[in-house]
Amino acid sequence: MEIKEYFYRAFSDIRKDHDLPDDKTICKDILERAKKMKKCDNVRQVKFTEITPEYAEPKKSHKALNVFAGVAGTAAVLTGAVFGLNWLNEHGGLKGPDVQGAGAGYHEDVTEQLSADTTENNDILASFVYDDFTVNVTKYDFDGKSLNVYYDVIFADDCTLSSGEKLASVLPMAIFSEENAAEGFGELISETDNTQSCIYRTTLKAYTEKLTVDFKPNEEGYAEFGGNPFTVYADHKKPETKEIDAVGKAVNGVVPMDETVELGDCSVHFTGYEFDSEVVTFYYDIIGTTRMDIRPMGINGAVFNGTAGTEDKENNMVKNCHATVALYEPVEIARILFGKNLTDLTDKSYTSENAAFAVTVHFDPESVLKLDREDVYARFNKDFPDYVLWMTKLLVTPTHITERLIWENGDQSKAFDYFGNENMRVMMNDGEIKEAHRFSIITADDGSNIVWLTYYFDEPIDTAKVSEVYFDEYRLYGEEIPKLSAGDSFKLDDGATAHIDYMHYDGFIFKTQITVHSDDPDYSTNKMKAKMAADPDDHVFMITGIELVGETGTAFSAESDDKGCDVGYTYFTVLPENGQFHTGRIWDDSSDTNRTVGYIEYGGIVDNNTGYTRTFHTESEEYGTRDIIISPYGFKMEQSGSDYYLKSLHNQLIVVRKDGTVWYSGYDAAGDDSSVDDRQMLFGAFDEPVDFNDVYSLTFCGETFVLDDVAEAPETTE
Amino acid sequence: MTESELEKAVREHYSSVYGVALCSCKNPSDAFDIAQEVFLKLLLCDTSFESTEHLKAWLLRCAINKSTDLLRSHWHKFSQPLESVSERTTDPLEKSGENRLIPILMKVSRKCRAVLYLHYFEEYTVADIARILCVSESAVRARLTRGKEQLRKLLENERKM
Numbered sequence: 014m015e016i017k018e019y020f021y022r023a024f025s026d027i028r029k030d031h032d033l034p035d036d037k038t039i040c041k042d043i044l045e046r047a048k049k050m051k052k053c054d055n056v057r058q059v060k061f062t063e064i065t066p067e068y069a070e071p072k073k074s075h076k077a078l079n080v081f082a083g084v085a086g087t088a089a090v091l092t093g094a095v096f097g098l099n100w101l102n103e104h105g106g107l108k109g110p111d112v113q114g115a116g117a118g119y120h121e122d123v124t125e126q127l128s129a130d131t132t133e134n135n136d137i138l139a140s141f142v143y144d145d146f147t148v149n150v151t152k153y154d155f156d157g158k159s160l161n162v163y164y165d166v167i168f169a170d171d172c173t174l175s176s177g178e179k180l181a182s183v184l185p186m187a188i189f190s191e192e193n194a195a196e197g198f199g200e201l202i203s204e205t206d207n208t209q210s211c212i213y214r215t216t217l218k219a220y221t222e223k224l225t226v227d228f229k230p231n232e233e234g235y236a237e238f239g240g241n242p243f244t245v246y247a248d249h250k251k252p253e254t255k256e257i258d259a260v261g262k263a264v265n266g267v268v269p270m271d272e273t274v275e276l277g278d279c280s281v282h283f284t285g286y287e288f289d290s291e292v293v294t295f296y297y298d299i300i301g302t303t304r305m306d307i308r309p310m311g312i313n314g315a316v317f318n319g320t321a322g323t324e325d326k327e328n329n330m331v332k333n334c335h336a337t338v339a340l341y342e343p344v345e346i347a348r349i350l351f352g353k354n355l356t357d358l359t360d361k362s363y364t365s366e367n368a369a370f371a372v373t374v375h376f377d378p379e380s381v382l383k384l385d386r387e388d389v390y391a392r393f394n395k396d397f398p399d400y401v402l403w404m405t406k407l408l409v410t411p412t413h414i415t416e417r418l419i420w421e422n423g424d425q426s427k428a429f430d431y432f433g434n435e436n437m438r439v440m441m442n443d444g445e446i447k448e449a450h451r452f453s454i455i456t457a458d459d460g461s462n463i464v465w466l467t468y469y470f471d472e473p474i475d476t477a478k479v480s481e482v483y484f485d486e487y488r489l490y491g492e493e494i495p496k497l498s499a500g501d502s503f504k505l506d507d508g509a510t511a512h513i514d515y516m517h518y519d520g521f522i523f524k525t526q527i528t529v530h531s532d533d534p535d536y537s538t539n540k541m542k543a544k545m546a547a548d549p550d551d552h553v554f555m556i557t558g559i560e561l562v563g564e565t566g567t568a569f570s571a572e573s574d575d576k577g578c579d580v581g582y583t584y585f586t587v588l589p590e591n592g593q594f595h596t597g598r599i600w601d602d603s604s605d606t607n608r609t610v611g612y613i614e615y616g617g618i619v620d621n622n623t624g625y626t627r628t629f630h631t632e633s634e635e636y637g638t639r640d641i642i643i644s645p646y647g648f649k650m651e652q653s654g655s656d657y658y659l660k661s662l663h664n665q666l667i668v669v670r671k672d673g674t675v676w677y678s679g680y681d682a683a684g685d686d687s688s689v690d691d692r693q694m695l696f697g698a699f700d701e702p703v704d705f706n707d708v709y710s711l712t713f714c715g716e717t718f719v720l721d722d723v724a725e726a727p728e729t730t731e
Numbered sequence: 732m733t734e735s736e737l738e739k740a741v742r743e744h745y746s747s748v749y750g751v752a753l754c755s756c757k758n759p760s761d762a763f764d765i766a767q768e769v770f771l772k773l774l775l776c777d778t779s780f781e782s783t784e785h786l787k788a789w790l791l792r793c794a795i796n797k798s799t800d801l802l803r804s805h806w807h808k809f810s811q812p813l814e815s816v817s818e819r820t821t822d823p824l825e826k827s828g829e830n831r832l833i834p835i836l837m838k839v840s841r842k843c844r845a846v847l848y849l850h851y852f853e854e855y856t857v858a859d860i861a862r863i864l865c866v867s868e869s870a871v872r873a874r875l876t877r878g879k880e881q882l883r884k885l886l887e888n889e890r891k892m
Contacts, residue, residue: 016879019886020851023832024750031759033749036741043741043771044734567868 755798843878
């Protein structure tokens with residue numbers, strides 16, 4: 014269903030659907046209400062309170078953020094004994110060991126100390142006997158970090174368990190060491206359907222020479238049964254951290270590698286990395302296992318984001334792995350530590366002692382389009398008004414774009430939606446637009462409010478040919494286009510000339526005007542016709558314009574005579590934060606190309622702006638409470654919801670000067686600030702600036718504010 | 732304004748005023764009250780209108796303002812949100828039965844709903860809507876785009892269900 018049809022069907026019979034009274038009844042009710050109402054005096058005298066806050070430099074929040082970056086496959090650390098019989102207990106299918114039996118033991122003939130020679134321990138090393146089944150440990154291997162235990166589950170002949178229950182009975186069986194209990198974790202890594210042969214692995218956080226192993230059932234049913242633990246010794250000495258120095262020339266942004274790290278039971282083959290001085294992405298395959306357990310570590314000034322790879326069971330490997338790490342400071346060389354089988358690689362309690370190996374990467378500045386402004390570069394607050402993001406760095410490489418942002422306040426989820434749904438765009442010198450799609454987000458885990466965002470191109474780009482970089486409506490880069498100022502002119506594609514008449518800023522409102530002149534008197538009419546033909550709703554034809562920060566108001570005028578046609582555009586905005594400079598892209602849409610012709614810089618600190626902005630707090634029963642902020646060039650106010658500004662009288666600012674002369678000013682147009690979700694903020698720019706020093710009173714929206722309450726009211730003259 | 736003029740205005744514009752109020756405040760009872768308030772204001776005001784269209788724009792503007800007032804009111808802030816009401820079978824919108832389209836529309840964000848209604852049902856242009864709502868045309872366009880996208884997704888989900 015088309016949207017138009019949808020509305021027709023939804024509302025065409027609305028009176029009938031909602032059982033509303035007929036017209037006569039409605040009128041009768043209204044007339045009765047009117048009779049009961051007292052006649053109101055429409056003249057209101059509002060007492061004002063002037064609030065003019067001292068100007069202060071904008072502050073940035075230092076609110077600590079929670080760690081966002083996660084580690085795939087993070088596992089819980091087991092701190093106590095678990096034995097995977099929960100399922101059977103819950104289903105009542107398992108008969109426990111004979112509590113009254115000798116020594117209440119549930120295993121027998123346990124070897125107290127076992128050899129670490131895995132070639133010799135193929136017999137039954139330990140048995141755990143239950144009424145329904147017996148667990149026989151047949152083998153183990155231990156390298157000081159990882160213990161694999163091999164065991165069979167033998168069911169008794171009279172076992173009443175179904176085949177499914179039998180299978181479930183061998184589900185997670187944990188082993189823990191007494192010395193290392195809080196650091197190890199375990200999981201069942203293989204099993205067979207019929208023979209119930211299992212391998213269980215426990216991984217320790219740090220290397221240890223010996224490990225005491227115990228089997229223990231779950232505490233609910235079998236806590237009273239103890240066993241005879243046995244000790245195993247590592248068959249490897251503590252390995253030294255292997256080092257790879259990955260030096261090379263980047264090809265399309267990627268430094269190729271062909272390095273293999275042997276790790277005993279598996280190896281890691283690196284094929285390349287990308288490094289833009291802040292974010293590094295590794296590409297590698299893990300050979301000899303299908304477990305994704307080789308990852309960078311989020312320590313030593315690095316924030317680890319996550320890994321991904323493709324499991325290839327046929328070749329017993331994980332191929333095409335990639336892992337991303339962000340660095341707190343841009344560096345030329347970074348040494349990234351990799352861990353193996355560690356539970357949580359962002360865990361700050363890890364040290365380099367826990368690393369399996371390290372890879373040193375080198376930044377190749379020639380492969381990166383680097384915008385290295387450490388000051389505030391762009392300020393994002395669109396659609397998430399409760400907080401803002403400051404972009405402090407932008408890096409464009411042949412493969413990706415990295416932004417470094419600083420958060421200020423608030424819920425991040427909306428912003429993640431925003432950044433997830435919007436692509437980065439670069440414009441090449443020939444005008445072609447390239448989009449960077451995929452994104453990852455890395456959030457600092459040191460309590461600072463830094464976020465790194467990465468966007469990837471579908472195919473490598475030539476960064477030397479990048480002319481502009483955009484995110485949504487924000488133009489982030491494009492230094493080579495001319496900077497324009499008030500008084501400058503520029504040619505449009507259709508032959509007309511545009512002129513920047515003025516740029517005004519009073520510390521609150523920014524207002525500028527561009528006039529397009531054509532020698533053709535029908536220029537405006539023809540442009541309008543062309544736009545209307547393309548889109549009947551498009552009543553305003555934007556020949557040129559400026560992208561301003563935040564919600565903007567626009568006014569339009571067109572005048573023609575025999576000398577030609579002048580089309581005027583007035584733009585204004587309430588700047589989000591006084592004291593900040595902004596960049597506005599000027600575009601030419603005269604031939605529908607939306608070509609960038611230059612940019613302006615606006616905002617900044619206005620001398621003596623303290624006192625320029627006046628805030629009036631008003632209260633009335635009819636219109637409620639609201640604040641009106643008036644600056645020399647315009648105003649911003651919370652819409653009261655009443656209709657007073659529909660009246661022409663209220664569409665003006667009435668200024669009574671101290672000498673009694675009255676001056677009237679309209680406002681060019683009004684815009685609303687949708688960044689304030691539940692409030693309507695109306696703002697506009699006055700026709701002419703107000704000199705507060707020469708003002709006795711202001712009347713705006715039907716309300717009078719006396720600025721000079723010391724002086725007597727002057728006799729007014731028009 | 733005379734009684735006959737009021738009757739004429741109600742006859743010609745009541746549905747539009749009620750519709751835009753419903754779009755703004757989501758609740759049929761509130762929309763009914765708002766519509767009555769708007770026409771009461773019309774009866775009492777001394778505004779002269781240049782044309783029927785001018786009158787209609789004034790009425791719609793008043794309805795939107797009244798809705799905004801209502802939504803900002805102390806009472807409304809502490810009343811039960813519609814999301815929970817809409818799950819009840821006693822929801823007046825559901826109760827009407829015959830019109831299941833409006834409840835879907837009510838899931839679109841408030842600012843976008845009114846713009847969609849004015850554009851697609853009342854057939855106002857972007858420029859007219861900007862004047863009625865006292866917002867910039869770019870803001871109207873943005874709301875139209877966002878609103879259409881939201882509505883499309885909602886309708887797609889409805890079809891799947």
